[in-house]
Amino acid sequence: MKGFSMILVYISMTKSILSFMFVLTVGLGSCQTGVKTNINPINNPKKAMETSYNKTDEEWKKELTPEQYRVLRQKGTESPHSSELNDNFEEGTYVCAGCGTELFTSKQKFDGHCGWPSFDNEIGPGDRVKKIKDFSHGMVRTEIVCAKCGGHLGHIFDDGPTQTGQRYCVNGLSLGFKKLEKKDEQKK
Numbered sequence: 001m002k003g004f005s006m007i008l009v010y011i012s013m014t015k016s017i018l019s020f021m022f023v024l025t026v027g028l029g030s031c032q033t034g035v036k037t038n039i040n041p042i043n044n045p046k047k048a049m050e051t052s053y054n055k056t057d058e059e060w061k062k063e064l065t066p067e068q069y070r071v072l073r074q075k076g077t078e079s080p081h082s083s084e085l086n087d088n089f090e091e092g093t094y095v096c097a098g099c100g101t102e103l104f105t106s107k108q109k110f111d112g113h114c115g116w117p118s119f120d121n122e123i124g125p126g127d128r129v130k131k132i133k134d135f136s137h138g139m140v141r142t143e144i145v146c147a148k149c150g151g152h153l154g155h156i157f158d159d160g161p162t163q164t165g166q167r168y169c170v171n172g173l174s175l176g177f178k179k180l181e182k183k184d185e186q187k188k
């Protein structure tokens with residue numbers, strides 16, 4: 001009887017080792033496929049939309065003006081030349097109107113003659129503004145959203161007139177402006 005149960009134990013051990021190896025092989029296989037298909041974050045809208053900011057629609061409605069809500073949370077577009085920030089060339093920092101993340105500086109702003117605030121770059125190494133392929137309205141464009149709160153900013157084009165060649169075309173309603181204080185200037 002003892003010998004028989006030993007055999008049973010041996011068989012079940014072999015089984016679990018085999019299934020462990022199977023899981024390992026399959027696991028590694030799928031891992032490699034994952035790396036291959038995940039090279040460009042732009043082509044992975046789901047990944048790009050993942051944000052650390054999880055507010056409900058109701059909370060956003062309370063915090064934002066109806067116009068800001070339409071642009072930031074419903075991907076709306078403000079009328080061209082409607083934003084005061086379009087003609088603002090004072091020194092300072094442009095922040096996300098949804099979460100306050102600093103996105104652009106006044107040095108990165110230029111007159112795009114398009115009716116919306118335009119920037120040739122963003123603050124940081126490129127992780128504050130997420131780029132997502134956008135096929136809406138029969139066009140192929142790249143939408144830009146705030147990486148932290150997922151708020152819609154506008155679109156990015158590669159026809160910029162400066163060295164970067166980029167044009168971040170941003171709704172003024174998606175932005176706030178922090179003017180550089182004179183105190184800050186004296187400190188430098």
Ligand SMILES: [Zn+2]
Pocket residue numbers: 096097098099100101146147148149150151
């Ligand atoms: Zn934001």
